[in-house]
Amino acid sequence: MALLIKNIGEFFTGDLAAPTAPVRSLKIVDGRIAALDPAGDDARAETVLDAAGGAVMPGLVDGHVHPVLGEWTPAQDAIGWIGNYLHGGTTTMISAGELHIPGIDYDNLTPELVTSLAVVTAATTGRVRWSGVKLQAGTALLVPGMTQAHFDRLAAAGVKWVKFLFYPFGADTAEARNYVAWSHARGMRVKVHTGGVSRSGASAVCGYDVLSWLQPDVAAHVSGGPIPMSDDDIDAVVDRTNFALEVCSSGNYRSTHRLVERLRTRNELQRLTLGTDTPGGTGVIPRGMLRNVLYLASMCGLSPGQAVAVATGNTAKAHGIDVGVLAIGKPADIVVCGSITGSAGTTLTDAIAHGDLPGISHVLIDGEFVVTDRSRQTPPPTRRAFFCCCNTGTFEARAV
Numbered sequence: 001m002a003l004l005i006k007n008i009g010e011f012f013t014g015d016l017a018a019p020t021a022p023v024r025s026l027k028i029v030d031g032r033i034a035a036l037d038p039a040g041d042d043a044r045a046e047t048v049l050d051a052a053g054g055a056v057m058p059g060l061v062d063g064h065v066h067p068v069l070g071e072w073t074p075a076q077d078a079i080g081w082i083g084n085y086l087h088g089g090t091t092t093m094i095s096a097g098e099l100h101i102p103g104i105d106y107d108n109l110t111p112e113l114v115t116s117l118a119v120v121t122a123a124t125t126g127r128v129r130w131s132g133v134k135l136q137a138g139t140a141l142l143v144p145g146m147t148q149a150h151f152d153r154l155a156a157a158g159v160k161w162v163k164f165l166f167y168p169f170g171a172d173t174a175e176a177r178n179y180v181a182w183s184h185a186r187g188m189r190v191k192v193h194t195g196g197v198s199r200s201g202a203s204a205v206c207g208y209d210v211l212s213w214l215q216p217d218v219a220a221h222v223s224g225g226p227i228p229m230s231d232d233d234i235d236a237v238v239d240r241t242n243f244a245l246e247v248c249s250s251g252n253y254r255s256t257h258r259l260v261e262r263l264r265t266r267n268e269l270q271r272l273t274l275g276t277d278t279p280g281g282t283g284v285i286p287r288g289m290l291r292n293v294l295y296l297a298s299m300c301g302l303s304p305g306q307a308v309a310v311a312t313g314n315t316a317k318a319h320g321i322d323v324g325v326l327a328i329g330k331p332a333d334i335v336v337c338g339s340i341t342g343s344a345g346t347t348l349t350d351a352i353a354h355g356d357l358p359g360i361s362h363v364l365i366d367g368e369f370v371v372t373d374r375s376r377q378t379p380p381p382t383r384r385a386f387f388c389c390c391n392t393g394t395f396e397a398r399a400v
């Protein structure tokens with residue numbers, strides 16, 4: 001079965017190097033993008049969605065979520081949060097640890113317990129696509145005393161990420177360095193909580209001094225989650241390290257501005273990744289990833305295309321996931337959206353530059369419609385996509 005999306009008015013690639021393109025139609029076959037601007041017989045498809053001159057962008061990638069069990073989060077006593085985020089445009093999520101599980105004793109975490117928690121989560125919450133969303137769950141929280149056998153068990157369970165969150169970084173760096181090496185040897189990536197103490201009250205302060213020798217794959221919420229490292233530390237991390245730097249909805253707006261400006265002037269935006277760091281004390285934020293995009297574009301000097309690319313292709317790449325870019329052969333994880341009546345300008349680009357929320361009409365994951373007609377979390381876009389009947393084969397790509 002083939003699907004054609006036509007009459008695209010604005011096309012966001014998700015690729016920071018070329019974040020927009022004059023693509024007017026795309027064809028999806030077997031869940032992947034088969035053609036851009038197909039013509040003639042190539043444009044034939046069983047299903048045709050007319051984008052009505054609206055925008056198409058990759059599904060957003062939330063690089064920092066805290067799932068617990070399925071779509072239930074005890075952090076804010078909410079159910080259905082993953083589906084709500086989907087309606088905010090998020091199609092992929094990466095767990096930064098399942099630390100909100102009720103009853104867990106942060107003062108008595110053992111290697112057996114954190115390993116088992118990640119293994120159980122990977123085999124339950126991480127096994128299912130809740131509301132269709134690609135959720136990577138089962139992220140191990142690292143504690144002292146772990147052996148290679150624990151990392152073997154994590155790898156065998158399909159765990160992709162480990163996280164330093166409750167780990168007491170001290171003068172002896174050998175164990176933590178070993179954890180990084182053992183993770184990498186098993187194809188797992190390493191994220192580290194940075195800044196001040198988190199809601200749990202249990203993590204240690206982490207700034208440039210630790211990051212410089214730890215060398216994680218991603219430094220989490222560098223501008224605060226919720227408390228940022230010092231300004232001097234932020235500058236040093238940007239100037240003197242090379243790994244990916246994450247900004248989260250839970251952070252400090254001023255520190256985010258400082259971080260992003262510095263990355264931008266150094267031409268290192270490829271290091272910037274995004275997440276919400278929710279559910280948590282910041283709340284359950286279905287439009288959180290969109291709000292991150294709007295802040296970067298309206299206040300931090302990024303173009304709308306760059307901001308979308310950071311929220312999609314950049315974040316996916318930093319986490320080693322093959323999503324977030326709309327190109328031939330890539331998974332068809334797509335948000336069809338546009339500017340909302342009353343927002344600045346008539347294009348989504350103008351609206352995002354002004355900091356105005358997009359309206360979402362349709363969302364696809366692997367070419368399947370998971371939101372149809374309109375999002376339940378955004379107002380409808382002015383240009384609202386609609387299904388045409390069967391394609392006659394006479395369709396010609398054209399600008400609206």
Ligand SMILES: [Zn+2]
Nearest residue numbers: 064096225277
């Ligand atoms: Zn977090």
